[in-house]
Amino acid sequence: MVNSKSKKEYVHSTQPYVSKWRIFQRLYFIDPCIRVLSRREGSVLDLGCGGGAVTRTLARRLPNHKFYGIDISPNAIKKAKEIPSNINFRQANAANLPYPRSYFSAVISLEVLEHLQNVRKVLEEVNRVLKTGGYFYFSTPLEGDSATLYGLLRNNFGYDPHLPLYGHVQKFSYNSLVDKLSKAGFGVLETTYCAHFLNQLYSLCLKFIEKRMPPKLRTMFIPVSAMASLVSGIESFLLRKARGGLNVQIACRKL
Template sequence: MTALPTTAPPPKDLRDFYENPAVPVASGTSRSLRQARMLAQALGPAAGRPGTVLDIGCGDGTAAATAAPLLPGHRIVGVDWSQDALRRARTRVPYAVRGELTGGGLPFASGSADAVLFSEVIEHLVDPDAALDEIRRVLRPGGHLMLSTPNLAAWYNRALLLAGVQPVFSEVSLRGIHGRPGREVVGHLRLYTPRALREFVAASGFAVVRLEGAPFHGVPRPLRPLDRLACARPQLASILLLHARRT
């Protein structure tokens, strides 16, 4: 992931921000691999009935490309609203199309998808309620949602808040870092604790199946063993991996 250059002109709005090629559109491979394994376990082998998996907010296609070898026979389609992200995604996945997470904004029929990968997207959204409504629309009944997002209650964020420091992952500006560790502006608008995420997804018409933790690639190297240990308790983990099914 690369930082937003200090010489870049300030973005006019969120669309302008995400069309900037310097804005990071990929996350750590450890998170992507853990999420792909959860999805492969949920879907099972194609066994003559290939499933359709939508990677919504696919970015550069890293998550879809990581999942593909674990999902033989299934069809993976990348979806993003950023033309720059789609150009990069098409080098990694065979299908990548433009779509938006507003009412009817995804170019798929209702109930046409068996699973949705929703990796590091929900924290960027102005209207996450509408996004989950649209995801629920395209999923078949019983279809799988694999969502990942940073954990506001990560072990180091608890310590930072006690010290009066802005938590990691939270941002107060699209133009620079203020009051928190780190150097990258990534456009986070909303953050979730495990409890809040479970309640929000359940209220949106999904049954939560499991919640796991994943490490954050941006943790300083000396602290990475501790971050991996924290994955055993999602309440403390850096990244939340949630599996839910459409009711």
């Protein structure tokens, strides 16, 4: 991933494991992923693994599974291999996976699809390398969904809050995602959401304030920011099944 301001590559997930203190990341992404993977032992591919923190965390929790990780960034794979593990990390393009047909029991991909140009081709590749009945679990933002504040601003006012950063080239709606999955040969099993209205409003306000707040005053804002994060996290916990979350987590199965 490249930060558009600095033009320097940013490699995510470079820690050894996902910290136990990252409560909401574990609650909304890691733990649901583990529940899906626990349904069927076998080989698991982490598509867009970055530095491998999520892959290593899952491998530690699921020792009877064999994990693989791919990323298009050679630097990311280099960092992933710096931490000893039994995971097979490999530099590869998600649109041309270097594995035979029906190789994996499951494929996961957390916060990756929004960065990819040819999502249709990637989904077809995921389907190809999955065994029949294999699971595909992924998460991605719904920045084009009018049920979200971000989607409302983008679709009605032409304002894209994520335009300057993050490298998001896809602005999904939920319906467009389900359509792509269906055409690629997947059936949706379960859908959950996080980052609902309060989280989105807080994020937008924070962007506005940070641009105008002197650096010396930003430390004074930390307690307010922490409280807002807690409140928005509780909101998402209560609304896990409700539309309107900026982020969606989908468990599906190869038909």
